[in-house]
Amino acid sequence: MKTSCVKLLARNINEACGKKLYFANIFFILLRFLCLGLSVFFLFMLSALDKFILDLPQAAYYAVFSLGAFFTLWYFIICGHLQKRTFYLSGKQNHRVKVFHIIKISVQLKIIYLHILRSIINFGTAILYLLPCLATLAVSLYFLQSGMPKMIFYACVALFSMLLLTGVLFFLISKQRLTFLDEIICSQPSLSAVEVIHYLNEHTRSGKLRLLKFKTSFILWLLSGIFIIPIPFVSAYYNRSLNIYAKSVLKLYTPKPIEKPIVFMKLRIVEN
Numbered sequence: 523m524k525t526s527c528v529k530l531l532a533r534n535i536n537e538a539c540g541k542k543l544y545f546a547n548i549f550f551i552l553l554r555f556l557c558l559g560l561s562v563f564f565l566f567m568l569s570a571l572d573k574f575i576l577d578l579p580q581a582a583y584y585a586v587f588s589l590g591a592f593f594t595l596w597y598f599i600i601c602g603h604l605q606k607r608t609f610y611l612s613g614k615q616n617h618r619v620k621v622f623h624i625i626k627i628s629v630q631l632k633i634i635y636l637h638i639l640r641s642i643i644n645f646g647t648a649i650l651y652l653l654p655c656l657a658t659l660a661v662s663l664y665f666l667q668s669g670m671p672k673m674i675f676y677a678c679v680a681l682f683s684m685l686l687l688t689g690v691l692f693f694l695i696s697k698q699r700l701t702f703l704d705e706i707i708c709s710q711p712s713l714s715a716v717e718v719i720h721y722l723n724e725h726t727r728s729g730k731l732r733l734l735k736f737k738t739s740f741i742l743w744l745l746s747g748i749f750i751i752p753i754p755f756v757s758a759y760y761n762r763s764l765n766i767y768a769k770s771v772l773k774l775y776t777p778k779p780i781e782k783p784i785v786f787m788k789l790r791i792v793e794n
Contacts, residue, residue, distance in 0.1 A: 546605075547754055547758040551757065554605070565587075565591050571583055606761070609765040610708045632718075633707060636703055648693050653689075662678040694734055695731055698733040701764075706721055736767055743756050744760070
């Protein structure tokens with residue numbers, strides 16, 4: 523997959539690859555940084571309004587800065603989706619038109635909802651896997667206040683380290699099941715939010731560890747992006763390789779629509 527990515531990025535096939543992907547990737551990276559910076563600025567102004575002398579009522583400033591923070595975070599997520607869609611639609615006809623086509627508000631709401639839901643699921647999963655580690659830490663600190671033998675202290679440190687590493691590993695593996703959220707929205711835009719989650723769980727149920735290994739194989743590339751190779755090139759290479767991996771998985775299945783989306787039942791997947 524990495525070899526295929528290098529070949530795709532080294533040539534200008536149709537209007538999808540080569541320099542156009544680089545520039546599109548740089549554009550969305552800068553746009554996301556701008557949205558994130560503006561959202562931080564608006565949130566800072568919200569927290570520091572009491573320190574300024576205001577000409578208008580304070581409620582007006584709260585409304586303006588709250589809306590500013592809301593919409594900048596909104597488009598921070600949307601630009602991330604557009605960046606993924608750029609790589610997913612590369613190689614198809616009318617690629618540039620589709621990438622920069624205005625997304626409907628209903629689709630934007632679905633994207634925002636799914637990204638927030640993914641963050642909540644990942645946070646809950648992290649707490650679940652790190653709970654034994656945190657419990658060990660709390661108990662150790664409690665007994666440490668009243669004195670603890672040296673051997674027991676070393677045993678607690680070893681147990682804490684083992685539980686921490688195990689929890690982080692299992693969290694990273696479990697986290698991969700929601701990796702291809704944007705790619706599934708691009709390939710199946712008519713799916714509802716519930717169907718997308720079912721579709722993701724069905725696709726990545728047995729391939730989470732393999733996907734994590736694939737991602738970790740880019741560690742040296744990401745480190746070289748800090749010291750040697752420019753970040754835009756490494757980012758384009760990583761995103762394109764991950765996109766090729768996603769297409770190799772997503773093309774194997776075609777989802778059937780759920781008759782009752784409210785009921786959380788298994789989504790049947792048939793092979794093409």
